[in-house]
Amino acid sequence: MYENGKEPQIVYVERYVHGGYGIGKLPGGKLVLVEGGYPSELVKVSITEERNDMAFGKVVEILEPAKFRRTPRCKYFGTCGGCQLMDVEYETQLVLKREIVQDQLRRIAKLETEVNETIPSDLEFGYRNKMEFSFGFRDGRVLLGLKRRNSIEIVDVDECPISPTSFNKALAVVPEIVETTKVKIYNPVRRTGTLKHLVMRYSHSHNQTMAIFVTKTETFREARDIRALLLRKVPQINSIIHVMNSSDTVVLRGPYKTLYGSGVLEVEMDYEKFQIPPTAFFQNNHHVTNKMIEHVVKSLELEGKETILDLYAGVGTFTMRLAMLSKFVTAVENAHIAVKAGRANANINNLRNVKFEEADVEEFLKSYDGSTDVVVLDPPRTGAGKAVCKRILELKPKKIAYISCDPATLARDLAILKEHYKIKSVQPFDMFPQTYHVETVVVLERIM
Numbered sequence: 001m002y003e004n005g006k007e008p009q010i011v012y013v014e015r016y017v018h019g020g021y022g023i024g025k026l027p028g029g030k031l032v033l034v035e036g037g038y039p040s041e042l043v044k045v046s047i048t049e050e051r052n053d054m055a056f057g058k059v060v061e062i063l064e065p066a067k068f069r070r071t072p073r074c075k076y077f078g079t080c081g082g083c084q085l086m087d088v089e090y091e092t093q094l095v096l097k098r099e100i101v102q103d104q105l106r107r108i109a110k111l112e113t114e115v116n117e118t119i120p121s122d123l124e125f126g127y128r129n130k131m132e133f134s135f136g137f138r139d140g141r142v143l144l145g146l147k148r149r150n151s152i153e154i155v156d157v158d159e160c161p162i163s164p165t166s167f168n169k170a171l172a173v174v175p176e177i178v179e180t181t182k183v184k185i186y187n188p189v190r191r192t193g194t195l196k197h198l199v200m201r202y203s204h205s206h207n208q209t210m211a212i213f214v215t216k217t218e219t220f221r222e223a224r225d226i227r228a229l230l231l232r233k234v235p236q237i238n239s240i241i242h243v244m245n246s247s248d249t250v251v252l253r254g255p256y257k258t259l260y261g262s263g264v265l266e267v268e269m270d271y272e273k274f275q276i277p278p279t280a281f282f283q284n285n286h287h288v289t290n291k292m293i294e295h296v297v298k299s300l301e302l303e304g305k306e307t308i309l310d311l312y313a314g315v316g317t318f319t320m321r322l323a324m325l326s327k328f329v330t331a332v333e334n335a336h337i338a339v340k341a342g343r344a345n346a347n348i349n350n351l352r353n354v355k356f357e358e359a360d361v362e363e364f365l366k367s368y369d370g371s372t373d374v375v376v377l378d379p380p381r382t383g384a385g386k387a388v389c390k391r392i393l394e395l396k397p398k399k400i401a402y403i404s405c406d407p408a409t410l411a412r413d414l415a416i417l418k419e420h421y422k423i424k425s426v427q428p429f430d431m432f433p434q435t436y437h438v439e440t441v442v443v444l445e446r447i448m
């Protein structure tokens, strides 16, 4: 019996598109987005969803494989939702990501701009600075792993090749430790239990590892026992944190207690130092972040006399280098913990020409009446949006650097900015090897 009672269809995959799908046509011409199919392949597809204008499907058989296919290094590939491209040679992953960016700019922003070749990651595996693992409970056993694609079901993993070694050591022992202490695992359907996630963070420059236990409730009586057992089994861990987070949609948010260690991660890039608190955002790939900071300041061709607005600044990842090379930087960020860290990071780097504003970017820009030579913006996946982009147009900066982790929202926002700006460069970076995700830096110059 076929899935959905429907016979699989033969599809020729034409392109790879945003979201991690191969795209092709069903007999009759309807577009189909195929999970697990790559350009140039002939595949048999089981249709999982059919809409009026398009369909979704999964490859059930590869009839003619692409030359760039390879054996994935991870035993959970295909089941775990974390990686989508591990069965593709690395060089081709870079090509596909460039094409994703090109395709989104063309279709959504109507921009026929040259997109540079994707800048690779120094590390193809073991590159992650942070991994968010979820706890589960099945047949009397504690599970720890990542979600299946488009599902809340947990794939129990005892190793993850894109993680650094210390994360894998923790993955191998934490379920047993948690079972020993009998802490109740949170059930998101019934909304009962305590322990939800283990978030691991790592500093590649300082070889520091932080283990963060996220609970639904404030009480976490088992914390002391977990701490003792974990430190015995994974002595590489430098900090252990307990985060209390009642939200079921965001993993890492809320008040926290340091159970062991300094409670901050130290990171050093080529020219700047950072202290990162447990719940603040930081870019996920150390070496690529370093290259991206360099690219942003070089492309902006700073002369040292500019005033800069750094929007969605986080702990100041771009702020510090921008301040070293300009007159003044105003950094805007709405997460209190990140703003506090950003101010501390400016001090650590001896920078006096930086001001951190704790504010929502849209609200801040509404009342901002200063002028600015340059705007740098690095919004979350949802993008900056219409109101922020329109306000940037009104502020008339000479240059803009837009850093994006989502080519679709980037293209949507560029469609607004292009009214008064021309694109100077579009540079994809491979921040997330083995996945379809791509980071892009677009530098724009004012034309009127």
Ligand SMILES: C[S@@+](CC[C@H](N)C(=O)[O-])C[C@H]1O[C@@H](n2cnc3c(N)ncnc32)[C@H](O)[C@@H]1O
Pocket: 281, 282, 283, 312, 313, 314, 315, 316, 317, 318, 332, 333, 334, 335, 338, 359, 360, 361, 362, 378, 379, 380, 381
């Ligand atoms: C993609 S991160 C970039 C952070 C920083 N530029 C970096 O490279 O590490 C986006 C940041 O924007 C912040 N943020 C999200 N929505 C915001 C908003 N509406 N106003 C201000 N900051 C916001 C988040 O807390 C996060 O720190």
